[in-house]
Amino acid sequence: MANERRDERLIDTRAGVRPLDERRLAVLRAIVQDYVGTEEPVGSKALVERHNLGVSPATVRNDMAALEEDGFIHQPHTSAGRIPTDKGYRLFVDRLAEVKPMTAPERRAIRHFLEGAVDLDDVVARTVRLLAQLTRQVAVVQYPSLTRSTVRHIELVALAPAKVMLVLITNTGRVEQRIVDCPGSVGETVLADLRAKLNANASGRRLPDVPAALEDLPNAFEQGDRPVVSTVLATLFETLAEQNEERIMLAGTANLTRFGHDFPLTIQPVLEALEEQVVLLRLLGETAESGMTVRIGREIDYEGLNSTSVVSVGYGSGDQSVAKLGVIGPTRMDYPGTMGAVRAVARYVGQILAES
Amino acid sequence: MANERRDERLIDTRAGVRPLDERRLAVLRAIVQDYVGTEEPVGSKALVERHNLGVSPATVRNDMAALEEDGFIHQPHTSAGRIPTDKGYRLFVDRLAEVKPMTAPERRAIRHFLEGAVDLDDVVARTVRLLAQLTRQVAVVQYPSLTRSTVRHIELVALAPAKVMLVLITNTGRVEQRIVDCPGSVGETVLADLRAKLNANASGRRLPDVPAALEDLPNAFEQGDRPVVSTVLATLFETLAEQNEERIMLAGTANLTRFGHDFPLTIQPVLEALEEQVVLLRLLGETAESGMTVRIGREIDYEGLNSTSVVSVGYGSGDQSVAKLGVIGPTRMDYPGTMGAVRAVARYVGQILAES
DNA sequence: ATCTGGCACTCTGCCTTCCGGAGTGCCAAG
């Protein structure tokens, strides 16, 4: 999706945007690349030396002035080099960068590493670590969502006369359990009956559809058993609803130390944000349904993460995505590489999930 | 160093340890307290001003010289104030500090906060957050251990002709599940039989004792069913064993930003350590069976945490502890306060677990 | 035998000053 429109030579007639000719874009690209590499403002001379732009520093300076006026780059102070702005990165990502694919050995390694997983927890754990390692940034992986998945099995276990354990298993291998305190003792036959009916009506259904399908179930039981049935159902529905607060796994926080020079200030709000599951969930939630989403700096509407970028994508066991994953890093990140890693990992987790 | 032998007459004949008279200890205590508060080397004059030691700065200086010679405090450079050494903190913790109990309102708040938990996960999550908040440090909580707990129920669910789900429920409310691939299809009657026998023999038993109790179980089945039974048992034993790699929950990493001035250097190895479950588990594992354990700086035999201290304690649902929890902070921490918080939280989690 | 005030000394931390280097914007010529 990177450079679909690159050669569209030029003009965007929209408001005050001047034509971005080829070279000017090349200059922006070079600035982003150099800045990402060196972490220091990049000046015209250094730029010409490191890239063969075929023009002189003076010319580059003119282009820079134009880029600055359009808000793509920015000067920390007079007579310093330039730094890309959020808008500059945005342009870079949208039109200048190619997602850098993983090499074959890398792909093999990813696949091999993920294949070693023994259960769903392990898949997620491995995925998140892998992603953190590949990108050298903070990785976030959402557990396969209950919303999108379907019921594989519902189990009821009598623990005590009036205590029943409810277990919900999804097609993605996720298991949720709840203890139900019943309003009276429950006979094994009723329990078996309920179990059978639950599975008959709910198996294979997508989780959000389950309540509707079971609504009338109490009526299929004798008057005396209805309270119990209702209680169990209530708990089940609660589980379904509650678990829409998805779980999330995190790794690579140590990579935050490579964030910047002005340390505590930058890193603290980020660490705080990372501890808030809610924030992370919202972050991932804003990922587009298909394709990779890149949000840069101020585009993220959570204050603590205003100087970071988030690259996220959905992944799934089949054709459609059941959850999201991504990485969080400084706006000054290697977008092509990061996007490549994120895409590759998402693809392979999907495969692994589909197989199991 | 010029006065090594000055107080010669005080030297205790045992290996260079001189008697630590009352005042000298008071000085050490004061140094620790001030340093913890200010984070700056503390000098004799300031010390006298802030504590009523009843003596002059000069006298304090003499005591400091002695304390330094014995390795309890240390001078970053000539003509700077003193800083406690690990050994100094150790003495402070062992002999000078009183665990500071939580106030009644604090205790109420703790209890109230923990009581809101809906399941085991939530208990642990709340505990770890609470602990991080109270101590303003990094908190670690181990899930109630399977080793110590007992089997409440074992459930088998047929998912497919040759696929069975095994669910293990413990008295602490923990649930583990595994999918078992059987070497042949499994009849519902065999499954029911197996389920019944498993529970009959294992229920109430402590997890490590379960394998022994079930060893002979295959013999109670017909020849043809034994492979299946054995497979299920194998998976069960595996689950029991594997889950001794306990799980751990973490919170408060943002508090690391308050660690010190020389940032990335200090914080990075710590962040790395915190991502290694194994390290954390070993850390908690070294907690004494009863009572609180405090490990200071170099006493921790994991390099990355050499400039931190760990305060940990066991907690349990009944009389004996089933897991550990603790906090990790800079060696320069408020030991009395931290210990008080850790102890209080452990106590209340224990109560909550016992009730549920 | 201890404590204390005094004193000379040392060291850090901070502030100021002072360049060198890198980078810029502008201009006039190619």
Place this chain on the structure above:
DNA sequence: CTTGGCACTCCGGAAGGCAGAGTGCCAGAT
């Protein structure tokens, strides 16, 4: 439109200076 030249700006590190805090030791007081 591009380019070399030029004057200008500003950062960042080095060097120097200074106040403050702290020390060790000594000689006298208790």
